[in-house]
Amino acid sequence: MSCVIIGGNECMERKYAELCKRHGYKAKIFCKPCGDMKNRIGNPDLLILFTHTVSHKMVQCALTNIQDTTKVVRSHKSSMASLTEILEGAAA
Numbered sequence: 781m782s783c784v785i786i787g788g789n790e791c792m793e794r795k796y797a798e799l800c801k802r803h804g805y806k807a808k809i810f811c812k813p814c815g816d817m818k819n820r821i822g823n824p825d826l827l828i829l830f831t832h833t834v835s836h837k838m839v840q841c842a843l844t845n846i847q848d849t850t851k852v853v854r855s856h857k858s859s860m861a862s863l864t865e866i867l868e869g870a871a872a
Contacts, residue, residue, distance in 0.1 A: 783867075784824040785809045786842045787834030788858040795860060803867040813838050818845040826851050826870050830858035 783805035785796055790811040800807035805826065810817055811833075818841050821827075827850050829839055843852070851870060855862050 781805050781826070782822070782824040783807045783826045783828065784821055784842070785828045785830070785863075786838055787811065787830030787832070789833065792858070792860070796863060799860060799863055800867065803864075803871060805867065810838065810842075813841075817841055821845050823847050824850055826853065828863070828866055829854045830856075832856050833858050 781804060783800050785807060788796060788809065788811050793809045793811060796809050797807045808820065808824070813835065817838070821842060824846065827842060827846055829842065829852065831839070831854050853866050853870065855866060
């Protein structure tokens with residue numbers, strides 16, 4: 781299963797990826813905007829938006845370039861605890 785994380789803390793990217801891997805997700809993490817983000821998102825099973833640390837432009841780019849089958853979860857917090865809760869909820 782694949783997961784895309786938009787936003788979050790840049791220094792926590794590696795920890796986000798490790799946590800996703802422990803829950804069975806292959807993660808792509810975009811903490812900062814990049815020019816080809818819309819091409820790199822692909823067709824994930826789960827899209828996580830950390831709304832406190834992300835620009836509106838990144839959110840719009842992510843939401844317009846995903847399929848209808850993708851589950852979208854928004855979280856105001858970008859902590860490891862909130863990511864764990866999201867991943868456990870998505871697996872259930």
